[in-house]
Structures are given as structure tokens and as C-alpha cells.
Amino acid sequence: MTNEVxxxxxxxxxxxxxxxxxFLAARTRDVAGAExxxxxxxxxxxxxxxxxxxxxxxxxWLLTVARRRQxxxxxxxxxxxxxxxxxxxxxxxxxxxxxxxxxxxxRRLALMxxxxxxxxxxxxxxxxILQTILGxxxxxxxxxxxxxxxxxxxxxxxxxxxxxxTGIAFAIPEREELPLRLDAVLEAIYAAYAKGWTEIxxxxxxxxxxxxxxxxxxVASLLPxxxxxxxxxxxxxxxxARRAARRCEDGAYVPFDQQDIAxxxxxxxxxxxxxxxxxxxxxxxxxxxxxxAIQSAHVARRVSGRANWEAVVGLYDVLLSLTQSPVxxxxxxxxxxxxxxxxxxxxxxxxxxxxxxxxxxQPYWAARxxxxxxxxxxxxxxxxxxxxxxxATDDAVRQYLIGQRWLLQDG
Amino acid sequence: xxxxxxxxxxxxxxxxxxxxxxxVMSPEYAxxxxxxxxxxxxxxxxxxxxxxxxxxxxxxxGKTEVLDGPYAExxxxxxxxxxxxxxxxxTAVQWAARCPSAQFGTVEVRPIWNxxxx
Numbered sequence: 001m002t003n004e005v006x007x008x009x010x011x012x013x014x015x016x017x018x019x020x021x022x023f024l025a026a027r028t029r030d031v032a033g034a035e036x037x038x039x040x041x042x043x044x045x046x047x048x049x050x051x052x053x054x055x056x057x058x059x060x061w062l063l064t065v066a067r068r069r070q071x072x073x074x075x076x077x078x079x080x081x082x083x084x085x086x087x088x089x090x091x092x093x094x095x096x097x098x099x100x101x102x103x104x105x106x107r108r109l110a111l112m113x114x115x116x117x118x119x120x121x122x123x124x125x126x127x128x129i130l131q132t133i134l135g136x137x138x139x140x141x142x143x144x145x146x147x148x149x150x151x152x153x154x155x156x157x158x159x160x161x162x163x164x165x166t167g168i169a170f171a172i173p174e175r176e177e178l179p180l181r182l183d184a185v186l187e188a189i190y191a192a193y194a195k196g197w198t199e200i201x202x203x204x205x206x207x208x209x210x211x212x213x214x215x216x217x218x219v220a221s222l223l224p225x226x227x228x229x230x231x232x233x234x235x236x237x238x239x240x241a242r243r244a245a246r247r248c249e250d251g252a253y254v255p256f257d258q259q260d261i262a263x264x265x266x267x268x269x270x271x272x273x274x275x276x277x278x279x280x281x282x283x284x285x286x287x288x289x290x291x292x293a294i295q296s297a298h299v300a301r302r303v304s305g306r307a308n309w310e311a312v313v314g315l316y317d318v319l320l321s322l323t324q325s326p327v328x329x330x331x332x333x334x335x336x337x338x339x340x341x342x343x344x345x346x347x348x349x350x351x352x353x354x355x356x357x358x359x360x361x362q363p364y365w366a367a368r369x370x371x372x373x374x375x376x377x378x379x380x381x382x383x384x385x386x387x388x389x390x391x392a393t394d395d396a397v398r399q400y401l402i403g404q405r406w407l408l409q410d411g
Numbered sequence: 412x413x414x415x416x417x418x419x420x421x422x423x424x425x426x427x428x429x430x431x432x433x434x435v436m437s438p439e440y441a442x443x444x445x446x447x448x449x450x451x452x453x454x455x456x457x458x459x460x461x462x463x464x465x466x467x468x469x470x471x472x473g474k475t476e477v478l479d480g481p482y483a484e485x486x487x488x489x490x491x492x493x494x495x496x497x498x499x500x501x502t503a504v505q506w507a508a509r510c511p512s513a514q515f516g517t518v519e520v521r522p523i524w525n526x527x528x529x
Contacts, residue, residue, distance in 0.1 A: 146505055147501050387445055
């Protein structure tokens with residue numbers, strides 16, 4: 001058995017997993033029950049596919065294994081309340097689907113909307129989507145989100161119970177409701193990607209970034225008319241294109257303005273540019289398109305030799321009015337330093353200086369230290385850099401910041 | 412909520428560090444301390460001397476026994492602690508991940524029983 005076969009098996013199985021959880025849970029709203037039934041099918045697939053080869057119809061294969069378990073479990077639980085007729089109908093539907101997998105409706109998007117429902121705790125939406133659509137385990141998700149595994153497991157169980165008990169609909173919302181609800185789905189994917197992006201040294205986090213992009217592609221392909229879905233995918237591809245350039249060969253951190261353009265992934269940048277153009281043509285511009293456009297202005301450096309800072313500041317102005325986020329204000333200040341100078345940039349930080357969310361936000365202190373150092377305010381820079389060092393979780397980033405602080409002490 | 416962060420790491424590495432700069436906090440730890448204080452999370456924290464200086468006490472059959480050293484079966488030794496006050500266990504785990512020793516050792520996060528009712 002070659003590695004390649006195993007990878008193919010895993011990829012196909014992953015695609016089927018989400019599709020089948022969504023299909024099996026759509027009628028019962030019992031996500032946990034659908035997962036239980038599929039877990040067995042999925043495990044035997046990973047055992048036998050690498051040996052016997054991937055079946056021509058993986059969905060049908062998995063559904064056949066999962067089907068009996070699911071109907072048995074429902075029969076045991078629901079006989080008194082629902083009656084045989086209902087179970088009979090359900091069994092027939094499942095059998096039909098297994099016989100002809102082209103007939104399995106793709107309800108993954110509906111499942112994602114259910115997971116991202118406003119009734120689900122905000123911080124649990126991304127983990128829930130990762131588990132139900134991709135089959136990631138609570139332990140893997142917990143590691144990526146820095147939450148104790150037991151806590152993550154309990155919250156996932158609670159969230160699934162909530163879907164079942166409060167009758168959250170498995171449906172793509174109506175036109176007028178769609179933008180708001182789609183936001184929650186995209187936000188969950190964005191949160192997963194951002195996690196994977198910041199914790200670069202960690203293999204769990206690397207995988208999380210891949211999974212987020214995979215989900216982004218899925219949503220963009222299932223909702224081709226939604227520009228923000230394309231915008232988010234473009235944003236993730238722009239940043240992913242620079243992944244390799246973010247660390248030296250020895251693993252040391254490389255700041256953005258010193259990254260080697262030659263190892264940026266041109267193919268991903270081209271794909272991102274195309275997606276962003278399509279998104280801009282299609283309709284109103286939301287935050288993901290703007291963030292993607294900011295990335296586009298940054299990577300302009302590979303053509304013109306210089307990032308387009310005027311465009312970056314202008315885009316951050318729009319983003320700030322949309323989101324009111326202190327993180328946006330912080331990034332805008334860094335760009336402002338390039339167009340209006342360091343004092344203007346530092347002055348613009350005054351509005352977020354007392355924001356509690358910034359007190360333990362490492363990039364805030366690192367950016368503040370950098371601006372203050374360049375403005376010649378050495379004591380202020382040293383103090384801010386010390387806090388940045390203390391707040392770093394990534395060792396490469398920490399070592400880089402210690403080096404920067406050393407320069408402040410020395411020079 | 413109060414949490415204890417228990418820092419476990421491999422002792423030889425710790426001893427080597429200690430000989431070079433006994434009593435001086437590494438720049439990583441100094442920065443981590445500052446960040447904890449600035450965020451208002453720090454209650455207490457100390458580094459312990461190596462286990463070669465330790466004594467273990469137990470009472471058996473009414474007799475007190477004092478043994479040299481700790482029960483050093485494990486490779487990783489308890490080397491220090493922080494007592495922090497943060498909103499929830501997620502925040503506590505985030506602080507544990509920032510602890511410099513988390514890069515090579517283990518930082519255990521333990522919620523503290525609230526026995527005084529405050």
C-alpha cells in the first residue's frame with residue numbers, strides 16, 4: 001500500500017464523511033447519532049480502501065455500512081414515539097440513496113448553516129463545522145483552538161444537543177436572511193483559518209489552515225452567486241501563498257517586509273486575484289473582499305517592488321468603518337506609518353490604547369514597539385517589546401522579538 | 412477564577428541554565444512575568460531550586476521519616492509555578508501556552524477550589 005493510495009482514500013473519505021453526516025442528520029437533526037453511525041463506516045473504509053482500492057462509488061459504500069446502524073439505532077429509540085411507518089420510509093430512502101449515490105442530495109451547506117446558527121455559542125461554530133463536515137476529532141480541534149480537550153468535547157456535545165432539542169433547521173436560509181446567516185458560516189471558516197495561520201510551527205494548526213481552505217472552496221462552489229464566499233477564499237489563498245516565506249530554513253521568523261518574494265506561491269496568488277476579480281464584479285463589497293484586496297495591494301510588491309500603501313490605508317479605512325475592530329485599527333496604524341509618518345501612526349493608536357482586548361494581544365505590543373522604536377522613543381519601545389515577548393506563544397516569533405528587543409538595548 | 416500553572420521540565424536542562432545565571436530570570440520569563448502583571452492576571456509565581464536540594468517527608472506508623480530528594484521516578488520535574496486569576500480555563504490555557512517552559516516541558520493547568528467563598 002503506497003502513501004498515495006492512503007492519501008486518496010483519506011481525501012475521498014473526508015469528502016464523503018461530511019456529505020453523509022449532513023444527509024443522515026438532515027431528517028432526524030441528530031448530528032451525534034449520524035456521526036456514530038458513520039464513525040464505524042469511516043473506520044472500516046480507512047482500513048479496507050488502502051488495501052482493496054477506493055471503491056468507484058465511495059458514498060454508496062459508506063452509506064451501505066452506516067445505514068443499518070443508523071436505522072437500528074433509530075428503531076430502538078423511537079419505536080414508541082414515531083412508529084414503524086416513519087422508520088420504514090426512512091429505511092427506504094436510505095436504501096435508495098445507497099443504490100444510487102447520484103441521488104444523495106448534498107446537504108453539507110445546510111448542515112453548516114445549522115452549525116453556525118445564532119443559537120449556537122459563537123466560539124463553538126467553527127469547531128462544530130470542523131467536526132461535522134470534516135470529521136476532525138475533539139482532541140484535534142481542542143489542540144488547534146487552545147481549549148482543554150475535555151472542555152471542547154463537552155461543548156461539542158452540548159452544541160449538538162442544542163441543534164436537536166431546539167429544532168435548528170437544516171436549511172439554506174431564504175434570500176433575505178441569507179447574508180446574515182452566511183456571515184456566520186464564513187466567520188467560522190475564517191476563525192479556523194486564522195488559528196491555523198498564527199500557530200505556524202504546529203502541525204495541528206497547519207492542518208487546520210488546509211481544512212479551512214477546503215471548506216472555503218466547498219462553500220464558494222455550493223454558493224457560486226455569493227461574492228463574499230469568493231472573497232474569503234481569495235483572502236485565504238493570498239495568505240497561504242506566503243506561508244513558506246514566513247520562516248527561514250532554520251525555522252526563524254521572517255517579518256512580512258523581509259519575505260523572499262521568490263518563494264511566494266505564484267499559482268495561488270494568480271488564483272486569488274481571479275477570485276477577487278469575480279467577487280468584485282458580482283456585487284456589494286464586504287469585509288472579506290476588502291481584506292483580500294489589502295492582501296492584493298501587499299503582494300503588488302512582487303511586480304512593482306513596493307507595496308501599495310496608499311491603497312492599503314484607504315482599504316483599512318473602509319474596513320474600520322465596517323467592523324469597528326481594534327485589530328483593524330492596529331493594522332491601519334502600521335500602514336499609516338508608511339504614508340503619513342510614525343507620529344501620525346502612533347497618535348492613531350490612542351483610541352485603542354485602553355481597549356482591554358489589546359492588553360494581552362501580542363501583535364499590538366509588537367507593532368507598538370516597532371513604531372515607537374522607529375520614532376526614536378526607545379524606552380516606550382523597550383517596554384512594549386517586553387510585553388510582546390511575554391505574550392508570544394510561538395517560539396520563532398518569541399526569539400525574533402527578543403532579538404528586536406536586544407537591538408533596542410544595544411544600539 | 413484562580414488557576415495554578417504547574418511547570419514541569421527535564422531537570423538536567425534546568426540545572427544547566429541555573430548554573431550559568433543563578434538567581435537571574437531568563438529574558439523569556441522576565442517578559443512573561445511582565446505580560447502577566449500588565450494583563451492583571453498575576454497573583455504569585457516562583458521558581459524552585461533543583462530536586463537535589465529537596466527533602467520528602469512522610470509519617471508512617473506515627474514516625475516521621477525524612478528522605479533526601481523527592482520521588483524522582485519521572486524525567487520531568489516540578490520546577491516552578493504561577494498562580495493566576497483569569498476569566499476561565501480557556502484563558503488559563505492560553506497563558507500556559509505562552510509560558511516559556513511550554514516549549515520544551517509541560518505546563519499543567521489546575522483550577523483552584525474556592526474554599527473561602529470569595
